[in-house]
Amino acid sequence: MTLSVPLEPMPPTADWRDRLPTEGDRYAYGFLDEGAKREIRRKLLKAVAIPGCQVAFGSREMPIARGWGTGGLQLTLALIGPQDVLKVIDQGADDSVNAVNIKRFVKRVTDAALTTDTAAATLIQTRHRIPEEPLRPHQVLVFQVPIPEPLRLVEPSERTTRRMHAEADYSRMWLYLYEDIVKFKAITVGARYPVMVNRRHLMDPSPIPRWDVPKLNRGEALLLFCAGREKRIYAVPPHTRVEPLAFEDFAFRVEAFDDRRCERCGATTTFLDEVVDDKTGRRVYSCSDTAFCDKIRRRGDRETPSPEEKRG
Amino acid sequence: MKPVLQVCHLTKRYGPGCPACLDLTGAVRGVNQCPRCRSVLACREVSFDLYPNEVLGIVGESGSGKSTVVRLLHFDFEPTGGRFHLNLNGNPIPGGELQIDPAQNLFALSAFHRRRIRNERMGIVYQNARMGLRLKVSAGGNIAERLLMAGWRHVGKMQRRAANLLAQTEVPVARMNEPPRNFSGGMQQRVQIAKALATRPALLLLDEVTTGLDVSVQARVLDLIRSLQQELGVATIVVSHDLGVIRLLTSRTLVMRFGTIVESGLSDQILEDPQHPYTQLLVNSAL
Numbered sequence: 001m002t003l004s005v006p007l008e009p010m011p012p013t014a015d016w017r018d019r020l021p022t023e024g025d026r027y028a029y030g031f032l033d034e035g036a037k038r039e040i041r042r043k044l045l046k047a048v049a050i051p052g053c054q055v056a057f058g059s060r061e062m063p064i065a066r067g068w069g070t071g072g073l074q075l076t077l078a079l080i081g082p083q084d085v086l087k088v089i090d091q092g093a094d095d096s097v098n099a100v101n102i103k104r105f106v107k108r109v110t111d112a113a114l115t116t117d118t119a120a121a122t123l124i125q126t127r128h129r130i131p132e133e134p135l136r137p138h139q140v141l142v143f144q145v146p147i148p149e150p151l152r153l154v155e156p157s158e159r160t161t162r163r164m165h166a167e168a169d170y171s172r173m174w175l176y177l178y179e180d181i182v183k184f185k186a187i188t189v190g191a192r193y194p195v196m197v198n199r200r201h202l203m204d205p206s207p208i209p210r211w212d213v214p215k216l217n218r219g220e221a222l223l224l225f226c227a228g229r230e231k232r233i234y235a236v237p238p239h240t241r242v243e244p245l246a247f248e249d250f251a252f253r254v255e256a257f258d259d260r261r262c263e264r265c266g267a268t269t270t271f272l273d274e275v276v277d278d279k280t281g282r283r284v285y286s287c288s289d290t291a292f293c294d295k296i297r298r299r300g301d302r303e304t305p306s307p308e309e310k311r312g
Numbered sequence: 313m314k315p316v317l318q319v320c321h322l323t324k325r326y327g328p329g330c331p332a333c334l335d336l337t338g339a340v341r342g343v344n345q346c347p348r349c350r351s352v353l354a355c356r357e358v359s360f361d362l363y364p365n366e367v368l369g370i371v372g373e374s375g376s377g378k379s380t381v382v383r384l385l386h387f388d389f390e391p392t393g394g395r396f397h398l399n400l401n402g403n404p405i406p407g408g409e410l411q412i413d414p415a416q417n418l419f420a421l422s423a424f425h426r427r428r429i430r431n432e433r434m435g436i437v438y439q440n441a442r443m444g445l446r447l448k449v450s451a452g453g454n455i456a457e458r459l460l461m462a463g464w465r466h467v468g469k470m471q472r473r474a475a476n477l478l479a480q481t482e483v484p485v486a487r488m489n490e491p492p493r494n495f496s497g498g499m500q501q502r503v504q505i506a507k508a509l510a511t512r513p514a515l516l517l518l519d520e521v522t523t524g525l526d527v528s529v530q531a532r533v534l535d536l537i538r539s540l541q542q543e544l545g546v547a548t549i550v551v552s553h554d555l556g557v558i559r560l561l562t563s564r565t566l567v568m569r570f571g572t573i574v575e576s577g578l579s580d581q582i583l584e585d586p587q588h589p590y591t592q593l594l595v596n597s598a599l
Contacts, residue, residue, distance in 0.1 A: 167424045171431075174460040175446075179453045181467050182489055248466040 030077040031109040036060050040078035040233070044224065047235035052197025052242075053165070054148050059231040063105065070228030072125045072144035073102055079140060079224075080106065080123055085113045087121035092129040092271070092288035099127070116291045128191070130212040132270050132292040135221035137238065143206040143225045148232040150194040150204040170202050174245065181250055193252075196243045197236060205242075211254045211271040216242040262287045265296040314399055315361035316547045317385075317515060322358040322394035324380050327351025329392070337570065339590065344377070344570040354380040355571040358394075362515075367541060367548045369562030369579060371555065371594070377571040378551045382517045385549070386436045387426045391419055400433060400514045431461035435508030435546075439520035441500035444507065447493040451478065451503045454492065458510035477506035481536060498529035502536065509540065516541070516548040522557055534560055555598045559583055567591045 028034060036058070043057040062070040080086065088103045090096040094116040102125065103114055115121050118133040125142045135141060151161040154172040164170065173194055180187050191207035195216060205216055206225060216223065216236060223236040236242055246252035261268045263275075263284040270292065272285040287293035325333065330349035337344050337353050345352050355377035362368050370378040384391045399414035410432050412418075418429060435458075438444040445454050455474040456464075464470050475485045481502040483495075492500050501521060508516060518537065522530040538561055541548055550561050558565055558579055565582045567575040567590065575588040586592045 163423075167427050169427060169461075171457055171461040174465075175449065175453055175457045178456050178460065178467060178470070179449055182450055182453060182471075249468050 027109055029110060030080055031063075031105075032060060032074065032077050036074075037078040040074060043233050044075070044078075044235065047224070047233045048222070048237050050201070051236055051240045052201030052203040052234060054232040054234045056231055057233050059228045062228065064101070066229040067146065068098060069102060069125070069127060069144040071226030071230075071233075072127070072142045072228075073105075074228060075142045075224050075226045075233070076102075076106060076123060076125045077109070079142070080110050080112050082110075082112070084122045085115050085120055087115050087118060087124045087291075088126075089124070089129060089131065089289075089291070090127045092131075092273075093290045095290065117295070118291060128207045128209075129271070129288060130208060130215045132287070132289040133295075134215075135219060137220045139221040141221050141223050143208075143223065145204065145206040145225045145227040145232070146229070147192070148204055148225065148227040148230050148234065150192075150202045165201060168200060170196075170245075173202060177245060177247070181247070187246075187250060187252075194245050196245060198240055199243075202245075203234060203236075203242075209255055209271060210244075210252070213242075213244050213252070214254065218242075257285070260285045262293060265293045265300065267293065267296055313363055316364050316366075316399055317362040318395075318397040318399070319361075319381075319385070320359045320395040320397075322381060322384060322396070323356050323392045324354040324377075324384060324389075325351050325356075325392040326354060338572045339569045339574045342570065344375070353571045355384070355568075358568075358571075358573055360566055360573070360576065362547050362549065364547055365545045366564065367550060367562045369558040369565040370549065370551045370568060371553065371558050371565055372568035373594075374553060376568040378553075378568050379519055380571075381568075382436070382519050382549060382551050385515075386434060386517055387418075387423075387430050394419065398429070398433070398515070431458070432511055433514045434517065435511070435513035435515070436517040437501070437504045437508050437519065437521050439523050441492060441497070441504055444504040445492050445500060447500075448491050450489045451483065451492050451495070451506075452488040454503060455507050455510045458507055462511045473510065474506075477510060478503070480509075480540065481506040482532075496529075498525050498533060501525065501533055505533075505537065505540070509544070509546075512544070513546060516546045518548065518550045518552075520552055521550075522554065523552070537561065555583060555595065567594070 030037065040057060043055045047055045060074060062073055064070060086106055088099040090099040093099065106112060107114055118131040123140050127144045149161055151164055151173060154176050155161050177187050191209055192204055193210050193213050195203050195205050195213060197203045205213060218239050218241060220238055222238055225234045244252040257272050260272055262270060262272060263286050265287060267287055270287045270289060273288045275284050275286055277284055328349050329351050330346060332348050333346040333351055333353060334356060336346050336348060338356060358381055370381060372378045383389060385396065395417045396419050397414055398412050398418060400412055410428060412429060418426065452471060452474040455477055456470045459470045459473060475488060478485050478488055483499055483502050492503050522533055525533060534557060550557065552558055562579045565579045566573050567582065567588065569590050575582060575591045582591060583595060586595045
């Protein structure tokens, strides 16, 4: 059976075109509708009230694919206001495709000010890094989280992991680390190192390197985490105790870079990325946090101009 | 002497239940399913005490509710009704901070508190090592899990404790880092015993420990349990359908049928001079 309803296209008159919303006001401020924003804010209040506890929320469809930062983006859009200054980083870099796209999108739907300077930003959305520059009070750091459940590693069932969180039964995670030590004489967890928040909830800090884990502890800024695909929000309010799981005789250790230094700015106290030079095949290192690297370079230039700039 | 453990009117019902359930089931009626509401009463109105350093046996045919009683005491699942008191004041654990009020009905506590009590003060050995052990985690790790649950956070100390326990239970310490799925049934059972004893429990529950082991291994495991029990003086409940195990290990015995205790008394008395017809049948049918 076929439907034979005559589809008459609307006549493309000038009058009809005028009624189309213009680019600027086609969406609500911040893309999400007011109900969605209100829900996310309400869930954020609960998440902040119980540090490290995962709060379920109705994750909306976003104009980017799930797994590309939809969680972080929803928090950013629910929180951003006209006076906010936004910074978006992807593994430390301000200029990677993902970061740039998210920035452009937020700019388009909110007209918020953008920056790459960590100190100037009020709202920072990040994927897998915490900026090197210490965060200050009233700054908000939004993490994009792929897997919010730290116990997923040891327990596939969501029902069971929820019971384990409710009863603070984290022995399986500890056992995983113990077995790691028995097998390899060291804890081999790289990114996504499980942390204990406020001595109560085990939390997945999103895949930040171990280097960034100590920065979670008793920080000045509000840290918010959101997984869009898994529909979970959790938070670490300022000055909250965040401790990585570690044994008395196997302390938590951050990545060691030995004597390596950043090729661009010469920093020795930052998280470094390894870059292989295509021409020479030489391995060089540079700061993962590009904005911080640039800042050091500019500061260094003012004191001792680099040879390149002298020539220029 | 005050009992370590008191169980009053412990009941576990599967099904909706009706007011006539208790009257229409039990050993007298010869059925454990209520004919009116079709609920199954796995155990009904079971009450007993356990004294310090005592080994209590629970014997009965399969389906009589003996394992249910032990699993309920281990908080493996929720009872329908009943009270459970632990009085461990005479037996404080060194450095332990967990205090249990003897007047507190433990079934009324939250799951979090029950878990703590279970982790720190109880040990259980199941018939099947698969239930009590993580077969893919090393034997040492299995014991460490109990210690981690009780708050240990020193890898070296945990490894030493695990090695001691495995030596005590006659598992080769050299194979400590192997997963128990590589072990024989008797060895798995000994690892389970080591795991159950890891936190120096005040209450040890043995659920058909030797069933499924061959006779010579059975004898060695029973010997081990007896010597460890005497050494540690831990109050123990032994569940078995095997009268030989009951005779060897226990001083007092409960006989269960259709979820009720039909006879209780000293083990010798029950085995030599059974009073209840079912117990007589049980003793007479032993090989």
